[in-house]
Amino acid sequence: MLIVAATVQAQIPGSITKQGLRVELDDFTQMPATAGTVGGKGDHSPNATARINFFRESPDGRLWVNDLRGQIYTLDEAGAPQLFVDVDAANGGPSSIFPAMTTTGGLAAGLIGFEFHPEFESNGLMYTIHGERxxxxxxxxxFSTVDQRTGFHPVNYHTVITEWELPDPDAGVWNEAAGARREVLRVGTTADSYFHPFGDIQFNPTSEPGDDDYGLMYVSGGDWGYINGAGAPQGSPTEGQPGQLQRTDTLAGTMIRIDPRSPSVTGGQAGLGDYTIPSDNPFVDGDPQTFDEIFAFGFRNGHRMAWDEDGTQYVSSVGHANIEEIERIVPGGNYGWALREGTFVNGNDIANGGNGDADRVFANNVPDALDVDFRGEEFLYPVAQYDHGDGNAIAGGFVYRGSAIPQLYGKFVFGDIVNGRLFAADADLMKTIDLTDPTTTADIEEIQLFVTDNQGSQTDVNLRGDILPGRVDLRYGVDAEGEIYILTKTDGAIRRLVGSAALRLLVDRGAGTVSLVNGSDTPVEIDGYSLLSQLGALDPSDGAWNSLSEQGQSGWDQAAPTANALSELNPLGSLTLTGGQSIDLGAIFKPVQLAFGENAEELVFEYTSPNGSQFNGAVVYTGEGLTNNLLLTVDPATGVATLVNASQFDVDVEGYTIHSESGSLLTADGDWASLQDQGETEWDEAGPTPFALSELVPEGVSTLEAGEAYNLGKILSTSGALDLRLEFLREGLAASQEGVVRYLLAGDYNNNGVVDAADFTVWRDSLGGSGVLADATGPDLAGVPDGVVDTHDYDYWVTHFGNTLPALAEAVPEPATAWLVGLLTLAWATQGRDRRPTK
Structure with missing residues (x-):
């Protein structure tokens, strides 16, 4: 595979290509911006929105994310973040938990990572790793390294593993007064920069109580900056301090395995820190020059660890200047750095073809018998690798064993930190690779990402270029179901991978209609589906649910419909939805208002395939739903406005203001019909200006009942900008809230902000139907009725009235009767609710 002379820089032949794997990328959440929160300490990446680094699911089912700037968050089911703790909120002040924490010196500086004990639900133990100056x-x-340069070189950085004990494991916020913390391990390094410290903490997720590996902590790291110039060049013939590595009397370049419990608790062998050495660790040999914590070594940067379901362990190791690699872990194994990089000889290995330059790699022509380390043990090589023609730093990954993306099942999914490309390799093949053979590695292919719009149209995208302009800073996370999340530090966003053949549920908020949509090019076969709502947002009434059985689909049986579940099953057959196909299930969505301002959108869509697999389909909401707020409707053609409590809740209001940044409000007497003008004695009107119309209840509140409406008269200049903003203050709240402003559009009879075929239907039906007033034109004579309402009338209607905001329809002629229908529609919408006097 590698046919290159030892004196010539080596490369991997070919490049990684796309071979048909396509996976949908779906937005999940946006993490809080933390740029500028580190005070005068300095920030290694000051332009990054949020330096999110790890995504974990705790044993109790909660999702967690950390930010290198010091924050740990929990995420609710919708992905909304809640701050659990900020370890350096005072930026080194007395109230900081880690006042010495540094956020400069390297890309991993700060609060590097966190993990939970497998018995977190009962013992409340979690662990963090952070860096300090x-x-x-x-x-x-x-433990501290001893610098190998001449002269005195002090320890510059500490890396610290801390155990946190939560008195209440269910707590959503850390209680510093009630909780307890214990320092498990603190190591020091003399390197000039904070590169490649311990970075990942994990417990073997496949181990169970009673297993030898249960409750043991793995910590992976790198060379602590002793190559890469961070240790200062020694001069010819080596770079940095390679002598710090390829040793077992140091923790640099190692993965360690420990029992995080103190020896005072276990009674076992003490380690360098306050933890216990597992008796079956590979270097437990009684030799004081061999650190018994070490599980494997020879890593430049063991960035992330992963386990497959059979217990096979992998490490994604970030390379130096040439090769990125995935290692399959063997206890006691030596993975070669800084003498090997990938399957190549690194320039540091002068005895085997290197030239003393760590930035170069050379063909590995070392005979097997001589391809051994200082112990006489064979070097171990990666099971997959790529060079810097395809990326710059490996990210991830995980062996995918989830259910949402069948095409990824059994693949090791990873990517590149810098350019954001996503890759996959066959995990079963990776298990067959001979780790001592540098001529064989598993093939890698690139995953094509795509996004889907509300109509089901797919667009291929790349993280770098289409979503982020430059460095992506890619990270991976996985939940307990094995589904994969994508973290991008540059913009602080979290996205998730969705199967390219997965069905979606398209929900129209306004009409309540629901459709099954296959937005991919691949047929999808189902033999059952369920729509679920904990809050009862489904309509089980007769005629609402247009089930498959009611559509005449053979073999489909309905379960008893309820407001919480609509389900169908085909015990004898199945239904195939071809690429792009959509099936209408009827107007079965009934949006729920939880409280004033809160609308619930919590439908769950599940479906099964004939092979027994169950999938969670995406639920996509379109259109405007329940306003559930104070609503100001404005007719741009007349300037008339109506204030409505468009919710099902009574609201106590202390005041409101209508703003216009451009000064488009009317202030002349007889224009604004304020509530005070309408005889509402509790209201006091402030002096009106073109920029603000305000009223206040100075001695209490005014209750706006559900659906209650006020006609505020003509408040907007018909030539003014459509820039109104409604602000109001509710009783008991310190801050005002934003209401909703909606402009009426000529011809928009269903008030959804666009003039389209649905409005033509309203126009036609309201004016008497076929052959009457909606009959506007024939095929030859525009504006002359021909006795039939047909597509010619629709074309004429669209030409004259079809438009969207902010353009207005008043510039074109409109039948007076049609405009009257629009006014009547508005009147019908508020009829029976306008309980106060109007002008």
Whole structure:
């Protein structure tokens, strides 16, 4: 595979290509912006919106995310973040939990990561890893490297693993007074920059109580900056301090395995820190020059660990200047850095073809018998690798064992941190690779990402270029179901991968109609589906649900419909939806108002395939739903406005203001019909200006009942900008809230903000139907009725009235009767609710 002379820089032949794997990318959440929150400490990446680094699911089912700037968040079911703790909120002040924490010195500086004990639900134990500047730290490391340069070079950085004990494991916020913290391990390094420290903490997710590996903590790291110039060049013939590595009497370049419990608790062998050495670790040999914590070594940057369901362990190791690699872990194994990089000889290995330049790699022509480390043990090589023609730093990954993306099942999914490309390799093949053979690695293919719009149309995208302009800073996360999440530090966003053949449920908020949509090019076969709503947002009434059985689909049986579940099953057959096909299930969505201002959108869509697999389909909402707010409707053609409590809740209001940044409001007497003008004695009107119309209840509140409406008269200049903003203050709240402003559009008879075929239907039906007033034209004579309402009338109607905001329809002629229908429609919408006097 590698046919290159030892004196020539080596490369991997070919490049990674796309071979048909397509996966949908779906937005999940946006993390809070933390740029500028580190005070005067400095920030290694000051332009990053949020430096999110790890995504975890705790044993109790909650999702968690950390930010290198010091924050840990929990995420609710909708992805909304809630701050759990900020470890350096005071930026080094007395109330900071880690006052010496540094956010500069390297890309991993700060609050690097976190993990939960497998018995977190009962013991409340979680673990963090962070970096500190030694000059600010008051503690002494359990272990520190000794610099190999001439002269004195002090310890510059500490890396610290901390155990946190939550008195209440269900708590959503850390209680510093009630909780407890214990330092498990603190290590120091003399390197000049904070590169590649311990970075990932995990417990083997496949181990169970009673297993030898249960409750043991794995911590992976890298070379602590001793290559890459961070240790300062020694001069010819080596770069940095490679002598710090390829040793077992150091923690640099290692993965360690420990029992995080103190020896005072376990009675077992003490380690360098306050933890216990597992007796079956590979270097437990009684030799004081061999650190018994070490599980494997020879890593430049063991960035992330992963386990397959059979217990096979992998490490994604970030390379130096040439090769990115995936390692399959063997206890006691040596993975070669800084003498090997990928399957190649690194320039540091002068004895085997290197030239002393760590930035170069050379063909591995070392005979098997000599391809051994200082112990006489064979070097272990990656099971998959790529060079810097395809990326710059490996991200992830995981062996996908989820159910939402069948085409990824059994693949090791990873990517590139810098350019954001997503890759996959066959996990079963990776398990067959001979780790001592540098000539064989698993093939890699690129995953094509795409996004889907509300109509089901797909667009292929790349993370870099289409979503982010430059460096992506890609990270991966996985939940308990094995589904994959994508973190991008540059913009602080979290997205998730969705199967390209997955069905989606398209829900029209306004009409309540629901459709099954296959938005992909691939046929999807189903033999059952369920629509679920905990809040009862489904309409089970007769005629609402247009089920498959009612559509005449053979073999389909309905379960008893309820407001919480609509389900069908075909016990004898199935239904195939071809690419792009949509099936209408009827007007079965009944949006729920939880409280004033809160609308629930919590439908769940599940379906099964004939092979027994169950999938969670995406639910996509379109159109405007329940306003559930104070609503100001404005007719741009007349300037008349109506204030409506468009919710099902009575609201106590202390005041309101209508703003216009451009000064388009009318202030002349007889224009604005204020509530005070209408005889509402509790209201006091402020002096009106073109920029603001305000009223206040100075001695209490005014209750706006559900559906109650006020005609406020003519408040907007017909030539003014459509820039109104409604603000109001509710009783008991310190801050005002934003209401909703909606402009009426000529011809928009269903008030959805666009003039379209649905409005033509309203126009036609309201004016008497076929052959009457909606009959506007024939095929030859525009504006002359021909006795039939047909497509010619629709074309004429669209030409004259079809438009969207902010353009107005008043510039074109409109039949007076049609405009009257629009006014009547508005009147019908408010009839029976306008309980106060109007002008």
């Amino acid at each position: 030694a000059s600010n730290a008051n503690a002494t490391p359990h």
